[in-house]
Amino acid sequence: MNRISLTIYLAVFWLLTESSGAETVMFSTKLIHRFSEEVKALGVSKNRNATSWPAKKSFEYYQVLLSSDVQKQKMKTGPQFQMLFPSQGSKTMSLGNDFGWLHYTWIDIGTPNVSFLVALDAGSDLLWIPCDCVRCAPLSASYYNSLDRNLNEYSPSASSTSKHLSCSHRLCDLGTSCQNPKQPCPYTIDYYTENTSSSGLLVEDILHLISGGDNALKNSVQASVIIGCGMKQSGGYLDGVAPDGLIGLGLGEISVPSLLAKAGLIRNSFSMCFDEDDSGRIFFGDQGPATQQSTSFLASNGKYITYIIGVETCCIGSSCLKQTIFKAIVDSGSSFTFLPKDIYETIAAEFDRQVNDTITSFEGYPWKYCYKSSSQRLPKLPSVKLMFPQNNSFVANNPVFVIYGTPVGFP
C-alpha cells in the first residue's frame, strides 16, 4: 500500500541581497507574450475547428502556431522577414532541479552536425558548448535523472565547416592579449553566479535552423555563428547547470539573434514562450502580436547592453504598493526572481498579509515566506503584477515555488 501523502510547501520569493555594489538588480521572469488559446481562437474562426486543432505541443502544433504568427505579421506589415528555429524544432524544455531550473533547447552544430542541449540565457551573449574538454560537466546520461541519451562534446577538428576566429577579429575581446594576431581568439566569460565561468577558444561554425517562412514547407537554413569552444567551465557550469552549453540571447553583437539579424536572415528580435508545465518554444525573428503588452528596454550609462526594464509599481491582489519602483534585468538564465531588499520586504509583507496563512519554516530551505499546505487545503494566493509605463502590466504566472515533500517523521 502506498502510504506517502503529498504535502506542498510554498515558498514565496527567494531573496538574495546583492553581494557587491552592482547598480542593477537581477530579475528573471517568464516571458509569456502569447498563449496558444489566442492563436487557437484565430485558427478556429478561420479555417480550422476545435477538433482539428493539433495535439498540444506536437510538432504540428508548433507549425500551426508559427504559420498563424506569420499570417498575422503579414497582415500587419506587408513584406516579411522569415522566422527561424532550431533544426530539431522550436520546442524548449525545463528539466527541473536536475538542470538548475533553467530552460533548454536542442541545437545542431557543425558538419557533420552534432546536437547540444543548451541553456537559453537572455542575460549573456555568447553561445558556448563543451568542447575539447579540459574541465567540463559530466556528459553521460547516467549522471542525470532526466536524460535518455549522452550529451555531446564538440571538437572543431571534427567539423569540416569549423574555423578558428583569429585574435585580430573585431569580435575578439581578448585580442590584445594575444602574442600573434593570427592566433585563435581566446575567451573567458564570468557569469553572475559566483565563480561560474566558461573559457576556451572562439570558432565559427554552422548552426542548423529551420525557416518558418511564408510557405508551409520547412526549409533548412545554415547560419554561420560564433561559438565558444568551452574547454574549461567552473562553478555552476560544472555542477548541473548548462552541462551541454548555453546559448546567449543578449543584445551583444556576438549573440546568435544579433548574428542572424546582421546576416539579414531575421529581424533583430526573438521570442520565448513558456507554458504552465515549463515546456515552451523559441523563435528567432518573431516580433509577437500587436496586442501584446510591452515595455521599452532602458539604457545603462547611455548603452543598451542587456535587457533592462523599469518597473513602476508592484500590485499584490488589488493593492498596488507605493515605493516599489525599481530597474530589473530580464534574464532567462536565472532560475529565480531577485528583488532589491526593501522592495522585497514590502511585497512579501503584503503577500503574506493576503495569503491568510501562517508562515512555517522548513529545514533545509532558505526561504522565509513558506506556507504548509496539502491537496485538501490550498492557501489563498493573491496575484502578483508588475506595472510598467502607460499601464502596461505583467502578471507573474505562478508567483510561488511549490515543493512536494513527505511530512517529516512519516515512514
Ligand SMILES: *[C@@H]1O[C@H](CO)[C@@H](O)[C@H](O)[C@H]1NC(C)=O
Ligand atoms: C472538424 O474537423 C474534423 C476533422 O478535420 C471533421 O471531421 C469535422 O467534421 C469538423 N467539424 C466541423 C463542425 O466542421
Ligand SMILES: *[C@@H]1O[C@H](CO)[C@@H](O)[C@H](O)[C@H]1NC(C)=O
Ligand atoms: C544531421 O545529421 C544527420 C545524420 O547525418 C542527418 O540525418 C540530419 O539530416 C542532419 N541534420 C541537419 C539539420 O542537417
Ligand SMILES: *[C@@H]1O[C@H](CO)[C@@H](O)[C@H](O)[C@H]1NC(C)=O
Ligand atoms: C568562490 O571562489 C573563492 C576563491 O576560490 C572561494 O573563497 C569562495 O568560497 C567561492 N564561492 C563559492 C560560492 O563557491
Ligand SMILES: *[C@@H]1O[C@H](CO)[C@@H](O)[C@H](O)[C@H]1NC(C)=O
Ligand atoms: C482568514 O483566515 C481566518 C481563519 O482561518 C478566517 O476566519 C478568515 O475568514 C480568513 N480571511 C480571508 C479574507 O480569507
Ligand SMILES: *[C@@H]1O[C@H](CO)[C@@H](O)[C@H](O)[C@H]1NC(C)=O
Ligand atoms: C492607467 O489606468 C488608470 C486606471 O485604470 C487610469 O486612471 C489612467 O489614466 C491610465 N493611464 C494611462 C497612461 O493610460
